[in-house]
Amino acid sequence: MAAIQYKLYPTLLNLFDRYQKGYIEKTDFLNRINRVPIPQTESQAKGSSFEEAVIRGVNEDSFDAEILDKVRALLPRPMMKTQVYCEHQLDHVLLYGYVDVIGKTLAVDIKTTNSYQPGRFEHSHQNFYLPALRSKGIRTLRYVITDFQDVYQENYDQTVDFSVQEIQIKLFCEFLEEHRGEITDGRIFGK
Numbered sequence: 001m002a003a004i005q006y007k008l009y010p011t012l013l014n015l016f017d018r019y020q021k022g023y024i025e026k027t028d029f030l031n032r033i034n035r036v037p038i039p040q041t042e043s044q045a046k047g048s049s050f051e052e053a054v055i056r057g058v059n060e061d062s063f064d065a066e067i068l069d070k071v072r073a074l075l076p077r078p079m080m081k082t083q084v085y086c087e088h089q090l091d092h093v094l095l096y097g098y099v100d101v102i103g104k105t106l107a108v109d110i111k112t113t114n115s116y117q118p119g120r121f122e123h124s125h126q127n128f129y130l131p132a133l134r135s136k137g138i139r140t141l142r143y144v145i146t147d148f149q150d151v152y153q154e155n156y157d158q159t160v161d162f163s164v165q166e167i168q169i170k171l172f173c174e175f176l177e178e179h180r181g182e183i184t185d186g187r188i189f190g191k
Helices: 010-020 026-033 042-056 065-073 125-136 163-178
Strands: 006-008 081-090 093-102 106-112 140-146 151-157
Touching (some): 006 010, 006 163, 010 026, 010 093, 010 163, 042 093, 081 125, 093 125, 125 140, 125 163
Parallel strands (some): 006 093
Antiparallel strands (some): 081 093, 093 106
């Protein structure tokens, strides 16, 4: 295997996609790379709280019981572990992160959104959890998504096409090299 030159996580790569599309300014994106603390938004807090309610039963009364039941019905049975660390090496890049829940052959990531469009996670960098978890017997990655009105799911298996994500990773590494002098968090460079 190639020596690791970059350590990247899906949220950062997905933010790079948003940066490329003009939704995030360069300064804000560099701040995210450098892990400059930013206040948690109300929707981020609600998403974290919802996940805790689904998995651990914490503050369930803050959410619609029917939505909680629908989400729980899409989780693996039995749930083997929660917040499972995984990593996958792609050339000189180590991709790492945490998937919310794994069962025997199914991994699930819980998502909340204000508006859902089908196929939203087709090119998510979290799809790299599939090869990262293959050795644990995981064959399917399911996104369970709620807009708090309904529940949706997207399933991806080991045949997922990573070509779009691989191009973005290459472009992101080029971005990192171009802005190396502005990056203060050396962890991204494998340090």
